[in-house]
Amino acid sequence: MLELLAGPFDILDLNGDPQAVANPSQVDCFQWDDDLGVMYSEGWLTERLWIIQLDGTATERGYWFARFILDIQDQKLNAYLATNPPFESALYDYQKRSGTYSEQLLSVSGTTPLKDIQVRCDDRFLGVSAAGSQIRAFPLDIDGMSDYITEANLTGTSSAVVRKPAWSRTRNLDVLALAYAGGNIIYYDHVLMQQVAGAAYIGENLGAWYSARLDIWIKLTTARQVEVYAASPRPYAMSNPTAESAPLLGRLTNFTVAVTGDMDEPCPGEVVDWSLHAESVGHLSVSQSKTDADGYALVGYIAPVDSASSEVTIIAEMKY
Amino acid sequence: MFEKIYHSQPVEYISKIEESVFSPPAYYPVPPLDNDGFFTAGHFGGLEAHWRLLHVFIDRVANVFSDNSVRVMMLNRIYHFPGFGVRDYRVDSAQGRYLNDEEGLDGPSPIASAPTLPTSQNFWLLRITDMATKADGQIMASTNQGITWYDVDTDALRLRIDPISITPNDFGAITLKVWMYDPKNQIVIKSKGLSSPTVAELEVFDTSEGVVLIKNIRVSGIPQQIFPEDERRAYVYCQNGLLNLINYMTGEVISTLRSPAPVAFKPIDFQIGHTKFCYDRFYRRMIGVTLTSDDQDTGASTVHAEGWYPVPIAVRIMKPIPLIPIRANRITPYLTKIFGDVGEPIGGVIFKATPTGGNTTIHSITVTDDHGEGIIHAISTIPEEMTMQLWTTI
Numbered sequence: 001m002l003e004l005l006a007g008p009f010d011i012l013d014l015n016g017d018p019q020a021v022a023n024p025s026q027v028d029c030f031q032w033d034d035d036l037g038v039m040y041s042e043g044w045l046t047e048r049l050w051i052i053q054l055d056g057t058a059t060e061r062g063y064w065f066a067r068f069i070l071d072i073q074d075q076k077l078n079a080y081l082a083t084n085p086p087f088e089s090a091l092y093d094y095q096k097r098s099g100t101y102s103e104q105l106l107s108v109s110g111t112t113p114l115k116d117i118q119v120r121c122d123d124r125f126l127g128v129s130a131a132g133s134q135i136r137a138f139p140l141d142i143d144g145m146s147d148y149i150t151e152a153n154l155t156g157t158s159s160a161v162v163r164k165p166a167w168s169r170t171r172n173l174d175v176l177a178l179a180y181a182g183g184n185i186i187y188y189d190h191v192l193m194q195q196v197a198g199a200a201y202i203g204e205n206l207g208a209w210y211s212a213r214l215d216i217w218i219k220l221t222t223a224r225q226v227e228v229y230a231a232s233p234r235p236y237a238m239s240n241p242t243a244e245s246a247p248l249l250g251r252l253t254n255f256t257v258a259v260t261g262d263m264d265e266p267c268p269g270e271v272v273d274w275s276l277h278a279e280s281v282g283h284l285s286v287s288q289s290k291t292d293a294d295g296y297a298l299v300g301y302i303a304p305v306d307s308a309s310s311e312v313t314i315i316a317e318m319k320y
Numbered sequence: 321m322f323e324k325i326y327h328s329q330p331v332e333y334i335s336k337i338e339e340s341v342f343s344p345p346a347y348y349p350v351p352p353l354d355n356d357g358f359f360t361a362g363h364f365g366g367l368e369a370h371w372r373l374l375h376v377f378i379d380r381v382a383n384v385f386s387d388n389s390v391r392v393m394m395l396n397r398i399y400h401f402p403g404f405g406v407r408d409y410r411v412d413s414a415q416g417r418y419l420n421d422e423e424g425l426d427g428p429s430p431i432a433s434a435p436t437l438p439t440s441q442n443f444w445l446l447r448i449t450d451m452a453t454k455a456d457g458q459i460m461a462s463t464n465q466g467i468t469w470y471d472v473d474t475d476a477l478r479l480r481i482d483p484i485s486i487t488p489n490d491f492g493a494i495t496l497k498v499w500m501y502d503p504k505n506q507i508v509i510k511s512k513g514l515s516s517p518t519v520a521e522l523e524v525f526d527t528s529e530g531v532v533l534i535k536n537i538r539v540s541g542i543p544q545q546i547f548p549e550d551e552r553r554a555y556v557y558c559q560n561g562l563l564n565l566i567n568y569m570t571g572e573v574i575s576t577l578r579s580p581a582p583v584a585f586k587p588i589d590f591q592i593g594h595t596k597f598c599y600d601r602f603y604r605r606m607i608g609v610t611l612t613s614d615d616q617d618t619g620a621s622t623v624h625a626e627g628w629y630p631v632p633i634a635v636r637i638m639k640p641i642p643l644i645p646i647r648a649n650r651i652t653p654y655l656t657k658i659f660g661d662v663g664e665p666i667g668g669v670i671f672k673a674t675p676t677g678g679n680t681t682i683h684s685i686t687v688t689d690d691h692g693e694g695i696i697h698a699i700s701t702i703p704e705e706m707t708m709q710l711w712t713t714i
Binding site for chain 1: 520538539540541542558560562564571572573574575576578635636638639641642643644645646647648650655657659660661662663691703704
């Protein structure tokens with residue numbers, strides 16, 4: 001599981017009053033924005049837009065009830081579109097700084113015809129199936145919920161029946177992150193139209209978003225609190241040092257350990273301390289090394305040229 | 321939140337008049353006397369009391385204190401026939417001094433009714449019911465005799481004879497309640513709807529050749545007042561306390577801030593706490609005039625005027641959030657953010673951080689950036705534990 005950095009924080013306004021964060025059936029009424037914070041559009045009848053900071057402080061920003069659509073047509077701008085819940089019949093440009101709709105882009109007749117679209121790409125809209133295991137592509141001139149094709153199948157997902165996954169930009173312009181209500185996080189390349197390597201787990205949530213600017217995850221818990229997570233999992237286990245090849249006298253042999261999270265995810269960037277047992281012979285190349293992107297830390301063992309003893313114990317430790 | 325830079329003295333109405341000079345009609349109820357035997361004005365039932373805060377605007381008329389004055393137009397109840405009158409109260413723009421008592425001015429004077437209206441309506445029954453400021457700073461008013469709007473000669477305090485050729489029906493409305501007219505660009509901006517606004521949306525009309533709806537602008541709340549800022553820009557004060565600056569020619573909502581007053585929104589213009597705004601383009605600030613409670617000693621009705629620079633002020637500093645896991649003896653970056661009362665970022669702020677636990681050492685601090693964010697680098701000797709205190713001076 002990703003490592004908790006801070007929280008949980010209650011969502012309070014500037015007077016310290018708890019804000020009734022509604023329990024929306026659609027996670028899209030929340031959206032993390034790297035420039036503002038969590039944009040929370042509160043309820044059809046209430047019609048208030050809040051900006052929630054990482055420590056849970058909420059400030060009222062606007063009026064309109066909106067479901068946010070990630071707009072990645074222009075990658076330079078953290079831009080959004082918005083539909084008009086609960087009708088889901090029109091699509092607008094969304095001015096996030098003023099919290100207002102501007103130009104209407106689309107109007108579609110029917111019963112909630114736009115309710116499944118979540119991302120606008122250059123050439124299509126994206127959404128997921130009810131089971132959450134398929135990416136659906138809708139044309140930009142969509143005319144209803146059933147106007148889609150299945151673009152890709154996903155693995156490692158969870159159900160999207162109660163809440164659709166939250167989409168986030170990543171540091172790779174082609175890759176989007178999907179965080180499911182059950183806690184699964186997967187990555188999707190919208191250019192190659194396929195799931196890409198990398199998965200994580202953040203725990204059950206009302207929404208979770210990756211901040212490409214800060215390299216952290218922001219989660220809205222099921223208890224309606226804000227938590228901040230690292231982009232890497234918390235270390236849970238470390239394997240025994242393993243030699244890449246049989247050590248030979250007078251030669252350097254690499255040893256590695258694998259640091260993993262509780263879901264066997266690799267833990268990059270963790271510092272491993274290396275040492276030799278007191279009665280061991282030989283030397284180590286370094287006393288510390290960091291785990292790589294796959295969670296492996298490496299040390300070189302230099303065996304003596306001539307030794308009467310063949311007892312070598314390499315110790316790897318992590319302190320955190 | 322705005323930076324308050326101006327506050328007037330309470331603007332008082334006529335507070336006392338000696339009994340000997342008081343000769344009301346026989347049918348008029350005698351107002352109460354105070355302990356000194358003077359008739360006192362009061363909020364209701366007195367000699368004169370405020371009724372409705374009609375309008376506020378800036379007038380470039382020099383006075384003994386400054387080059388401009390804040391003019392407050394009040395519709396008062398008055399003891400003598402016809403029972404009402406529009407008062408013109410002036411407040412100095414620089415020091416907030418109440419000018420009507422000063423030498424050279426005659427005190428609050430009623431705005432005259434129009435000398436001749438192009439109808440057969442009775443002169444004595446005319447009452448100003450609404451006022452607004454045009455984009456060029458000139459004032460217009462409508463009366464109880466109809467929905468027609470007139471230019472106001474603010475020097476002579478008279479309505480001009482010829483009405484402005486703007487009829488609510490042309491804009492699909494019964495009355496024009498929240499609106500503004502730009503005569504130079506021939507643009508009318510009004511709240512969407514037949515009369516009083518019910519949605520957070522404005523309509524922009526081009527009146528150069530007939531009346532053509534050219535755009536809708538969605539704002540951050542149900543609009544309460546529209547007033548001009550500068551050419552092609554206007555402020556929209558909303559009922560939820562938010563303030564938008566819009567460019568009505570392009571339809572852009574330029575900014576959203578929280579209005580500096582009132583603390584609690586009062587929609588009706590005779591409610592204590594009701595506020596009307598104007599933009600002072602001479603001092604580049606916002607002026608708000610609020611109905612305040614009666615003076616406790618005299619019973620006189622009062623208002624006060626305040627001024628603010630429309631720049632955001634910090635109200636909160638965010639708890640520091642580590643951006644990577646806290647490991648023992650590892651420099652860890654912590655993020656904080658300084659923001660205003662609508663969450664707007666405040667950049668360029670120097671803040672300080674102090675460790676509050678023995679296990680934390682602060683290494684470096686940055687100034688807040690365009691996102692209002694600053695980074696503190698700190699080391700803790702205890703894994704997953706760090707305590708520090710942040711503060712700044714505004």
